[in-house]
Amino acid sequence: MAKHKVVIIGGGFGGIKTALELARDSRFEIRLITHKPTFRFYPTLYHTATGGSSEVSSIPLKDIFADFPGVKVIIDGARELDREKKIVKTDLGDEYEYDVLVLGLGMTTNFFGIPGLEEFAYGIKTNTEAERLKKHLHKHVVRHKHPDLNYVIVGGGPTGVELAGVLGEYVHEICREHGETNRSIHVDLVEASPRLVSTMPKMVSMRITRQLKKRGVRLYLNARVTGQTKDELMVSGKPIRSHTVIWTAGMSNNKFFSDNNFQLAKNRKVRVDQFLQAEPGIYVIGDNADTPYSGLAQTALYDGVYVAKNIKRLANDEKPEPYVSKRPVYVLPAGPDWAAVVWGKLFIFGRLGWWLRRAADYLAYRDYEPWFNATKRWLAESKEEDLCPLCDPEPAKA
Numbered sequence: 001m002a003k004h005k006v007v008i009i010g011g012g013f014g015g016i017k018t019a020l021e022l023a024r025d026s027r028f029e030i031r032l033i034t035h036k037p038t039f040r041f042y043p044t045l046y047h048t049a050t051g052g053s054s055e056v057s058s059i060p061l062k063d064i065f066a067d068f069p070g071v072k073v074i075i076d077g078a079r080e081l082d083r084e085k086k087i088v089k090t091d092l093g094d095e096y097e098y099d100v101l102v103l104g105l106g107m108t109t110n111f112f113g114i115p116g117l118e119e120f121a122y123g124i125k126t127n128t129e130a131e132r133l134k135k136h137l138h139k140h141v142v143r144h145k146h147p148d149l150n151y152v153i154v155g156g157g158p159t160g161v162e163l164a165g166v167l168g169e170y171v172h173e174i175c176r177e178h179g180e181t182n183r184s185i186h187v188d189l190v191e192a193s194p195r196l197v198s199t200m201p202k203m204v205s206m207r208i209t210r211q212l213k214k215r216g217v218r219l220y221l222n223a224r225v226t227g228q229t230k231d232e233l234m235v236s237g238k239p240i241r242s243h244t245v246i247w248t249a250g251m252s253n254n255k256f257f258s259d260n261n262f263q264l265a266k267n268r269k270v271r272v273d274q275f276l277q278a279e280p281g282i283y284v285i286g287d288n289a290d291t292p293y294s295g296l297a298q299t300a301l302y303d304g305v306y307v308a309k310n311i312k313r314l315a316n317d318e319k320p321e322p323y324v325s326k327r328p329v330y331v332l333p334a335g336p337d338w339a340a341v342v343w344g345k346l347f348i349f350g351r352l353g354w355w356l357r358r359a360a361d362y363l364a365y366r367d368y369e370p371w372f373n374a375t376k377r378w379l380a381e382s383k384e385e386d387l388c389p390l391c392d393p394e395p396a397k398a
Contacts, residue, residue, distance in 0.1 A: 003026075003027055003028060003029040004027055004028050004029065004099050004100065004311075004315055005029050005031075005097055005098050005099045005100070006022060006028050006029065006030045006031070006098065006099065006100045006101075006102065006311065007031050007033065007088055007096050007097075007098035007100070007101050007102070008030065008031070008032045008033070008101075008102040008104070009033045009034075009078045009088065009101070009102070009103050009104070009105055009256075010033075010034060010103065010104035010105040010106060010286075011032060011034025011035070011036060011039055011061060011073075012039070012040070012104055012105075012106045012286065012287075012300060013104075013286060013297045013300035013301050013304070014102075014104035014285040014286035014300035014301065014303050014304040015032060015034070015102065015104040015285075015286075015304070016032070016039055016061075016064060016304070016368060017300070017301050017304030017305060017308075017367060017368075018102050018104070018285070018304040018305075018307055018308050019032050019065070019068075019071050020064070020065075020068070020071075020304075020367075020368070021304060021305055021308030021309070022308050022311060022312070023065070023068035023070055023071050024068070025312060025315075026070065027315055028070065028311075028315075029070065030070055030071045030072065031071075031072050031074055031096055032061075032065075032071060032072070032073050032074065033074045033076055033077070033078055033088070033090065033096070034061070034073065034074070034075065034076075035075070035076070035077050036075070037060060037061055037062070037073070037075055038058045038059060038060050038061060038127070039058070039059040039060075039061060039064060039368065040057060040058060040126060040127060041056065041057045041058065041059060041364070041365075042057075042125075042297060043297060043361065043364070044056040044057040044361065044381070045057045045124045045125070045126075045127070045129075045130050045159075046124055046130075046159060046162040046163045046166070047166075047381065048124075048127065048130040048131070048134070049124045049129075049130035049131075049133045049134055049163070050134070050163070050166050050167060050170040051134065051170050051173065052381060052383070053380045053381070053383040054127055054130075054131070055377055055380040055383070056361075056377060056378075056380050056381050057127060057130065058127045059365075059368060059369065059377070061073050063369065063373065064368050064369065074090075074094075074096075076090040076091055076092050076094065077090060077091040077092075078090060078091075078105070078256055079091050079256075079259075080259075080260065081101075081260045083279070083282075085097075086098050086099070086101075086281075088101065098281075099281065100281055100283070100311055101281060101282045101283065102283045102285060102307055103256075103257075103270075103278075103282065103283065103284045103285070103288060104284075104285045104286045104287075104288060104300065104303075104304070105254040105256055105288055106254065106286070106287050106288070107251040107252060107253060107254065107287045107288075107295075108251065108252050108253075108254055108255070109123060109125060109247070109250065109251065109252075110250040110251055110252040111247065111250060112250055114225055114226065114227060114228070115226075115227040115228070116227050116228035116229055117225070117227075117228050117245075117247055119228075120228050120229065120230055120245065121154070121228060121245045121246065121247040122136065122244065122245065122246045122247070123246070123247055123248070124159065124163065124246065124248065133246065136244065137170070137171060137174055137244070138174055138178075140243060140244065141171075141174050141175055141178050141180055142178055145180060146175075146180060146183055147171050147174070147175055147180070147183050147185050148171075148242055148243050148244045149186065149241045149242060150186045150187075150188050150240055150241060150242040150244075151167055151168070151171065151185070151186065151187045151188070151242065151244045151246070152188045152189075152190060152233050152240055152242045152244065152245045152246070153167070153187070153188065153189045153190065153246045153248060154190045154225055154233075154245065154246065154247050154248060154249050155190075155191065155247065155248035155249030155250070156189055156190075156191030156193065156195075156196040156197065156198075156219075156221070156249075157197060157199075157248065157249065158197060158332050159248040160189060160191070160196075160248040160249070161189075161196060161197060161208055161212065161332060161333075161334050162332065162333050162334070163246065163248065164187055164189045164212055164215075164217045164334070165211070165212060165215060165217075165333060165334040165335035165336075165338070166333075166335060166336060167187050168185050168187045168215060168216055168217070169215075169336065171185050171187075172185060185216075186216075186218060187215075187216065187217045187218070188217070188218045188219075188220060188240060188242075189212065189217050189218070189219050189220065190220040190223050190225060190233075190235055191219070191220065191221050191222075191223065191249075192222070192223065192224055192225075192249070193221070193222070194221055194222050195209070195221060196208055196209055196212075196219070196221075197332065200330060200332075200340075200342060201342065201347070203347065204330075204340050204342055204347060207340060207347075207349050208332065208334050208340055211334045211335060211338055211340075211349075212334055212335070215334075215335050220235055220236075223235050223236045224236050228245055230243070231243065233245050251287075251295075252268065253268045253269050253270070253287075253288055254288060257270050257284075257288065262278055262284075263278065264290075265290040267290060269287075269288060269289060269290035269294060270284040270288055270289055270290060271290050272284050272289050272290065272291065274322040274323055275310060275320050275322060275323060276289060276291070276303060276306065276307055276323050283307045285300060285303035285304060285307055286299060286300030286303050286304075287300065289303070291303075291323070291325055292325040292327075293325055293326070293327065293328055296328050297364070298326075298328040298329070299325075299326075299328060301364075301367060302326050306321075306323060309321070327344070329341065329342070329343045329360070330342040330343075331353065331356055331357040331360050332357075333354065333357055336354075337350075337351050337354045338350055338351065338353065338354055339353035339354040339356065339357045340353055341353040341356050341357070358378075358381075361378060361381075362374065362375070362378045365377050365378055
């Protein structure tokens with residue numbers, strides 16, 4: 001009997017989860033098309049950038065799908081969609097037929113056309129970017145015999161807050177490692193909104209703000225970045241001297257959707273129906289879909305499970321179930337052993353919040369790996385992996 005051809009584009013939380021949910025059903029022939037041979041575990045990239053092991057933020061896809069020969073991983077990018085023939089055309093010129101198409105391509109960095117940012121700013125959206133930032137932090141101390149005047153993080157969302165909470169301590173460790181002690185280190189966090197993590201309740205933002213200030217982070221709220229040079233960042237018309245500007249603000253939907261004439265909402269995400277379909281047989285999940293709570297890893301995982309269930313139901317000649325969005329649990333670290341948790345109406349702060357975050361990370365690893373591998377990866381957070389900054393060239397900007 002002919003198998004149902006399922007093509008999944010995107011190797012993030014949603015795409016991989018969809019593939020895993022379908023992998024044990026022999027009725028499906030699954031192709032996962034992704035740019036990278038590894039899965040990026042975004043919640044821990046800030047940890048990798050500040051001296052942590054890359055094991056916690058990068059999982060080889062061959063390990064995830066080792067026991068699922070029905071899933072074929074294709075390292076390529078999607079370029080064009082032929083709806084009439086039900087074919088996806090790739091960057092390498094190949095074509096893949098589908099009966100069902102699942103799109104979870106994730107977001108891309110948006111510098112909003114601000115001069116100099118793309119050339120001079122650092123990022124932590126990929127493992128390559130995280131390693132590049134890590135080496136830069138070391139090299140600046142080694143070459144100049146002192147840390148930077150200011151380490152500037154742009155973006156007061158979850159990634160910016162997580163990084164701001166640990167960056168100062170990490171730079172102090174670098175200075176001690178290279179014999180540069182008693183150095184003053186300044187970490188600045190620039191946010192265009194009136195408060196940090198504005199999507200969270202105001203009281204949570206206030207607690208996070210207080211925690212970062214206790215750690216010596218200087219906050220620039222209601223501040224607008226207008227340009228960057230090699231030596232400074234312009235913020236609301238005033239310069240901040242820095243050779244280390246880290247951009248965590250500004251994300252845009254993948255241009256695949258505009259290039260292929262998908263219907264987009266005002267936020268530029270894809271409009272979907274009650275079954276997460278942009279069109280019959282074409283599902284859009286996770287960050288790309290215009291749904292409540294889109295943009296969070298928990299939502300992408302939830303979407304992947306939901307879409308896989310409906311694909312199975314349709315294969316059984318059953319009616320699909322409508323999508324019901326699920327409110328996520330927000331867990332946001334802001335320094336070692338401190339995190340804020342928003343669980344419905346329950347707010348938790350401090351060390352308990354941190355351990356809840358650690359538990360959440362373990363459960364997320366278990367979504368992709370057997371318990372032994374997941375446990376090993378989870379425990380790797382305590383490992384340090386600082387490479388000698390002069391041993392290897394700095395990675396090229398991704």
